[in-house]
Amino acid sequence: xxxxxxxxxxxxxxxxxxxxxxxxxxxxxxxxxxxxxxxxxxxxxxxxxxxxxxxxxxxxxxxxxxxxxxxxxxxxxxxxxxxxxxxxxxxxxxxxxxxxxxxxxxxxxxxxxxxxxxxxxxxxxxxxxxxxxxxxxxxxxxxxxxxxxxxxxxxxxxxxxxxxxxxxxxxxxxxxxxxxxxxxxxxxxxxxxxxxxxxxxxxxxxxxxxxxxxxxxxxxxxxxxxxxxxxxxxxxxxxxxxxxxxxxxxxxxxxxxxxxxxxxxxxxxxxxxxxxxxxxxxxxxxxxxxxxxxxxxxxxxxxxxxxxxxxxxxxxxxxxxxxxxxxxxxxxxxxxxxxxxxxxxxxxxxxxxxxxxxxxxxxxxxxxxxxxxxxxxxxxxxxxxxxxxxxxxxxxxxxxxxxxxxxxxxxxxxxxxxxxxxxxxxxxxxxxxxxxxxxxxxxxxxxxxxxxxxxxxxxxxxxxxxxxxxxxxxxxxxxxxxxxxxxxxxxxxxxxxxxxxxxxxxxxxxxxxxxxxxxxxxxxxxxxxxxxxxxxx
Amino acid sequence: xxxxxxxxxxxxxxxxxxxxxxxxxxxxxxxxxxxxxxxxxxxxxxxxxxxxxxxxxxxxxxxxxxxxxxxxxxxxxxxxxxxxxxxxxxxxxxxxxxxxxxxxxxxxxxxxxxxxxxxxxxxxxxxxxxxxxxxxxxxxxxxxxxxxxxxxxxxxxxxxxxxxxxxxxxxxxxxxxxxxxxxxxxxxxxxxxxxxxxxxxxxxxxxxxxxxxxxxxxxxxxxxxxxxxxxxxxxxxxxxxxxxxxxxxxxxxxxxxxxxxxxxxxxxxxx
Numbered sequence: 001x002x003x004x005x006x007x008x009x010x011x012x013x014x015x016x017x018x019x020x021x022x023x024x025x026x027x028x029x030x031x032x033x034x035x036x037x038x039x040x041x042x043x044x045x046x047x048x049x050x051x052x053x054x055x056x057x058x059x060x061x062x063x064x065x066x067x068x069x070x071x072x073x074x075x076x077x078x079x080x081x082x083x084x085x086x087x088x089x090x091x092x093x094x095x096x097x098x099x100x101x102x103x104x105x106x107x108x109x110x111x112x113x114x115x116x117x118x119x120x121x122x123x124x125x126x127x128x129x130x131x132x133x134x135x136x137x138x139x140x141x142x143x144x145x146x147x148x149x150x151x152x153x154x155x156x157x158x159x160x161x162x163x164x165x166x167x168x169x170x171x172x173x174x175x176x177x178x179x180x181x182x183x184x185x186x187x188x189x190x191x192x193x194x195x196x197x198x199x200x201x202x203x204x205x206x207x208x209x210x211x212x213x214x215x216x217x218x219x220x221x222x223x224x225x226x227x228x229x230x231x232x233x234x235x236x237x238x239x240x241x242x243x244x245x246x247x248x249x250x251x252x253x254x255x256x257x258x259x260x261x262x263x264x265x266x267x268x269x270x271x272x273x274x275x276x277x278x279x280x281x282x283x284x285x286x287x288x289x290x291x292x293x294x295x296x297x298x299x300x301x302x303x304x305x306x307x308x309x310x311x312x313x314x315x316x317x318x319x320x321x322x323x324x325x326x327x328x329x330x331x332x333x334x335x336x337x338x339x340x341x342x343x344x345x346x347x348x349x350x351x352x353x354x355x356x357x358x359x360x361x362x363x364x365x366x367x368x369x370x371x372x373x374x375x376x377x378x379x380x381x382x383x384x385x386x387x388x389x390x391x392x393x394x395x396x397x398x399x400x401x402x403x404x405x406x407x408x409x410x411x412x413x414x415x416x417x418x419x420x421x422x423x424x425x426x427x428x429x430x431x432x433x434x435x436x437x438x439x440x441x442x443x444x445x446x447x448x449x450x451x452x453x454x455x456x457x458x459x460x461x462x463x464x465x466x467x468x469x470x471x472x473x474x475x476x477x478x479x480x481x482x483x484x485x486x487x488x489x490x491x492x493x494x495x496x497x498x499x500x501x502x503x504x505x506x507x508x509x510x511x512x513x514x515x516x517x518x519x520x521x522x523x524x525x526x527x528x529x530x531x532x533x534x535x536x537x
Numbered sequence: 538x539x540x541x542x543x544x545x546x547x548x549x550x551x552x553x554x555x556x557x558x559x560x561x562x563x564x565x566x567x568x569x570x571x572x573x574x575x576x577x578x579x580x581x582x583x584x585x586x587x588x589x590x591x592x593x594x595x596x597x598x599x600x601x602x603x604x605x606x607x608x609x610x611x612x613x614x615x616x617x618x619x620x621x622x623x624x625x626x627x628x629x630x631x632x633x634x635x636x637x638x639x640x641x642x643x644x645x646x647x648x649x650x651x652x653x654x655x656x657x658x659x660x661x662x663x664x665x666x667x668x669x670x671x672x673x674x675x676x677x678x679x680x681x682x683x684x685x686x687x688x689x690x691x692x693x694x695x696x697x698x699x700x701x702x703x704x705x706x707x708x709x710x711x712x713x714x715x716x717x718x719x720x721x722x723x724x725x726x727x728x729x730x731x732x733x734x735x736x737x738x739x740x741x742x743x744x745x746x747x748x749x750x751x752x753x754x755x756x757x758x759x760x761x762x763x764x765x766x767x768x769x770x771x772x773x774x775x776x777x778x779x780x781x782x783x784x785x786x787x788x789x790x791x792x793x794x795x796x797x798x799x800x801x802x803x804x805x806x807x808x
Contacts, residue, residue: 349614350614418651420647420649420651421651421653421654422612423609423612423645423647423651424647424651424652424653424714424717425653425663426609426612426640427607427609427640427644427645427646427647427718428640428641428644428645428663428664428667428717428718428720428721429637429638429639429640429641429644429664429667429668429721430637430663430664430667431637434667438663438667439653443654
């Protein structure tokens, strides 16, 4: 009996090659490898997801400011004295709007300051005004409140993207000015202001004089209905502080402001390192607190063409260009690609020639897209003399690039149609062409459509080949046809990303968002087609 | 009763003899798949209004021979057929013969039910439509109904003719495929193991159907089931390794075969 027991393990189970300790160790090792693989896979997916979220959130947060634009409402004088109804095209609408703005700030008299003030509103104001008057002549004859778009820097400042606006606190001591305009002296009741200025980067001389240069934060004292920018501070008698300042907005009087009546505004970003001056900031703040500035949906961005002025630049021209180009691409690549796929898959004899063609189609799909651009340049533009920058040529180049993708996808889905369907049709006397067009092609269509849409989405995002055929040109007009000069979304993004103006940063992100939106829509259609029409045998 | 039935009855009468006339005739039929030879000089007659069963172990060439009869082997690039096959004394491999017309005359039912992923109606109506057999919708409806009736499927599907043919059960799908073949009014129907994917009950239905169809059509059936060959066929041909071993009346083949290989195969000693 003891012999028999010896061949049983601890659990009473017989010990064999699959249950001994070595086997258990092997099994454990297999599970360990499996667990490792699972964790690595999950990690890879998580990492990819993280980067995707990072990318999308960056683009979205950058793009959001571009969706709105600040408008300034001005009382614009359109009386007969300013605008002659018979000669609407000869009126300088820009200067009318600028006069309306200047009227808001009567004490701005210096030439440079006037120019700065004019720069607050967009240079496109006159164009908008003329267009609106042409559409609604009823505006003429009096003064109308008209909203004009702000210049890009003014707009960006109001969106908080141009300068870090620091604290805005009441001053807990009295302030006494020496005048109401120009360079004046301010006497503060205590010397707390000195420490504050030191904290904001004022340079200190040996005699205790603090100078606020353009490299330091701006300290603006707001009281008596005006604003004074501090330029220098020094300790005064009896623990007071004396400051030199420049009046930006005239004060009402030289009366001393009691403790708590004046307030100190700090613009943290030094004037030298921002694109907007203290004066402009003060004017804008005044206009905003008067309720004249309102943030509106940025229809200019969505419905106009390109412009050098960020506040006037829109994506519509590029969207239309992309659309026209895609139509040409689809019209060329889809019929040719599907026909080629049908011929190669269903009719062509399998010989050396068709094998070579097949291999080369696969190779073509891997050719860098810029090569197709060069081909387009050499053949379509130079040889055939087709128009430069035109959607028709762009579409042809992209069609060449998309063709192999469509052919490969179409062949794969034709091959996926079970041979039993072909046999069934042939078996009742359908001809080869009838078999293909009545049975095989309809069944392969969802796959072909999916491949085509993905190929088109690929083409929609393509930039390089279109640079070669001149679609990178700066085109303000919205293209009206296939031979008009046009640009397309990815190229527009490429150009905006290159522009130095800060306002284009947000435009770039917003345009990327629009491009992504189109791609998502196209992919969603592909998924829906696949789900809806996919058949199982 | 359709045109075909009358025609075949006429033919039957005109032949006049007790032995049915020869509908299709194969003489020295050989098939090569590339370098490999799959069929060696097969001589086999298919008699009118009879069921001819082709039996033999897997890979013996019976399906290859069947597919020669309506030139389905043409669809395989590497297949090469030599010898002579006639349909009503006409060489079907003659270059003058239109293969589309041939396949309309010699229909085929496949091993796996393969209805088109279309409605039941469309499945049956497709053949008559491409061959232009019906003038107008009413006539087409008539063909669809009579074909489905002949295939014994009409009562089961008459209320859902517009539903997909792929939604039917396996046995129903196979009968739909038979109806589809009948709808073109062929003279010969080739069946390549039509019951191999079906359960016994569906198989019984299809076998019954084959027996009924024999009245109007000439049938050639490939089967792996000895019982099926014995039940449905009048003549049986035994294939082995690409050769036709023996051919004769089914009764004789199953009771007193001449060749030892036939006997061994039928009794289950190999195959």
